[in-house]
Amino acid sequence: MHTMSKTPYVIGLTGGIGSGKSAAADRFAELGAAIVDTDAIAHALTGAGGQAIPAIRAAFGDAVITPEGALDRKAMRDRAFADPDERRRLEAILHPAIGAESAHQVGAARSPYVVLVVPLLVESGKYRERCDRLCVVDCPVEVQIARVMTRSRLPEEQVRAIMATQASREQRLAVADDVIDNGGDLATLIAQVDRLHENYLAAARAVA
Numbered sequence: 001m002h003t004m005s006k007t008p009y010v011i012g013l014t015g016g017i018g019s020g021k022s023a024a025a026d027r028f029a030e031l032g033a034a035i036v037d038t039d040a041i042a043h044a045l046t047g048a049g050g051q052a053i054p055a056i057r058a059a060f061g062d063a064v065i066t067p068e069g070a071l072d073r074k075a076m077r078d079r080a081f082a083d084p085d086e087r088r089r090l091e092a093i094l095h096p097a098i099g100a101e102s103a104h105q106v107g108a109a110r111s112p113y114v115v116l117v118v119p120l121l122v123e124s125g126k127y128r129e130r131c132d133r134l135c136v137v138d139c140p141v142e143v144q145i146a147r148v149m150t151r152s153r154l155p156e157e158q159v160r161a162i163m164a165t166q167a168s169r170e171q172r173l174a175v176a177d178d179v180i181d182n183g184g185d186l187a188t189l190i191a192q193v194d195r196l197h198e199n200y201l202a203a204a205r206a207v208a
Contacts (some may be wrong), residue, residue, distance in 0.1 A: 007111040008034075008106060013130030014121035016166050017159070018147035019137045020071035020189060025117050027193040033200070034109035037117040038127075041101045042094060046071035049143035055093045060086075068203065081161060106130070115203040122175055123168040133203070135196065136176035139183045141169060 013028075014023045029035045045052040048070040056076075057065050064076045080087035106114050118127045121134065128134065139147075141163075148159045173179060178199075180192045 004025070008109050008111070008208060009200070010120050010131045010133075011096070011113060012127060012134045013115050013117045013137070014119060014134070014172065015137030015180075015182075016144055016169065016172070017119070017137075017162055018151070019139050020052045020147075020180075021117055021119065021137050023186060023189055024137050024180055024193055025115060026137075027129055027190050028115045028197065031194070031197045031207055033106075033197070034111035034114045035117060035194060036102050036105040036114060038102050039117070039119060041098050041105075042058040044095055045094060045101075046073075052093055052097055056090070059089055059093060074198055089122050103130070113200045120166065121171050128175075131201070132207075133177040135178040135180065136172045137180045137182050138169065138173060138176075139181070143183055 011028075011033075013021060013052060014027060015024075025035050025037065041152060044050055046056065048066075048068045050070065053069060053071065056071060060076070060079070064072050064079065066072045076090065080090060080204065101114065102118075106116060116127065118124065119132075122129045122136075144163070145156060145159050149156060149160075152159075154162075178196055180189060180196070182189050
């Protein structure tokens with residue numbers, strides 16, 4: 001646990017695809033928390049001219065790079081789902097870079113506490129070690145599937161395939177220090193985030 005005053009108090013925020021992590025993170029940001037989002041970092045690394053593009057091109061060839069010089073996410077996703085080895089090769093390129101950049105952003109934060117948003121936080125030991133508390137955004141599986149199908153226009157079987165690569169709802173809840181129930185509406189989510197914000201401010205002050 002972090003006890004030195006120079007180390008920010010870190011809340012690990014996670015949840016399955018479609019659970020509402022982004023909505024929760026947005027509210028924490030409105031309340032003044034610094035947000036470090038590993039998905040956003042990954043998008044920057046794999047965007048046009050991103051730092052990871054040369055290594056991805058070397059590993060997978062031009063077939064997964066768009067004419068603009070960004071990662072062709074659909075082409076890469078299709079390959080990664082068809083062949084687990086391909087997914088592992090991509091992760092070997094991206095994960096160390098995401099880890100280093102997220103650590104830099106956490107260290108540079110100047111807010112009372114930092115929310116580190118990691119979709120696969122439960123699956124990743126190294127991110128769990130960096131967090132003082134784990135907060136899970138939870139909702140029923142059927143709600144998750146419906147949200148992702150609506151948002152991403154993906155067929156149900158593809159959504160279920162993505163979910164199968166993630167920790168189960170039960171696994172996430174088993175390690176959670178705090179749970180945000182997002183089975184309802186946005187107002188209910190916001191009320192829960194507001195309550196947790198007060199708790200996190202108090203906890204961060206206690207170790208400062």
